[in-house]
Amino acid sequence: MNKTMGDADCLKNLTVLYVEDQEDARVQFTRFLERLVGQLLVAENGAEGLNLFMANHPQIIITDILMPVMDGLVMSQEIRKIDRSVQIIVLTAFEQIDYLKSAINIGVNKYVTKPVNGVTLYKTMLECVVDLRSLEQLKDAARTDLLTGLANRRELEIRFSAEKGRAERNGIPFSVIIADIDFFKRVNDTYGHLAGDHVLKAVADALVGCIRTEDFCCRWGGEEFLLLLASTNLEAAAIVAEKLRQIVFNLEIPWEWESLRVTVSLGVSTYKPGMDRDECIRLADEAMFRAKAAGRNRVELSEV
């Protein structure tokens, strides 16, 4: 979802599923909703609604409760099992208080009482847009290292499994690079932690700037970064690692009246089918430690 758009404009980007068995109400609100949302899907009962949901993955669902074939609560329950972020609005008559309780237990987000007032429904949909945005921000935050803006370890797990799956299917290896900033403690001790953070951010930006879009870079530890190079063997990865080393070596990081300079030590390993993730990362890590031992500001390759 585009975060600079207003909430009302945002509805125009969304797909909404509307489920209602009663024809008069359905015709009336189909006309009303069509003007507000990007794509409107309409179903006459929960079973139809569930099928439309599976095929189109709308972001908002508006559903009646009492319907033939499958009611709105059973449908919502089925949908909640597979999608935790879709916003569900139930339409409920005032006297259906027990249904409302069940709806809340199932994970329905909002309710609007029947007979439905168009303005109330519209306002409720806008609330859903706001909630969808916060959910997206939460998802971003859970996958991002706040200081550098890079992906974090959790995101790495997802990407590593994807690359591993691909490598096993097509037999093309991928490579791992671990880059650790040399003498980082000195930066913190001499210039303070703010300078240290600034250096981390600058190095992160430099690393991301010289990999391809299909590659991946995350913050692995304090001053340590891990990169995944898609469809790249050890020799090609060694060339990339050397390029990364030079880019960081040439980096001038402005801080107050000075220009800070750092170097990185890099270790490279390649994933071969059958290896597990930890083993592959351990090999890159060991190579990185050999680069440190051999004098830093250099690249070492895994021997396996």
Ligand SMILES: [Mg+2]
């Ligand atoms: Mg009904």
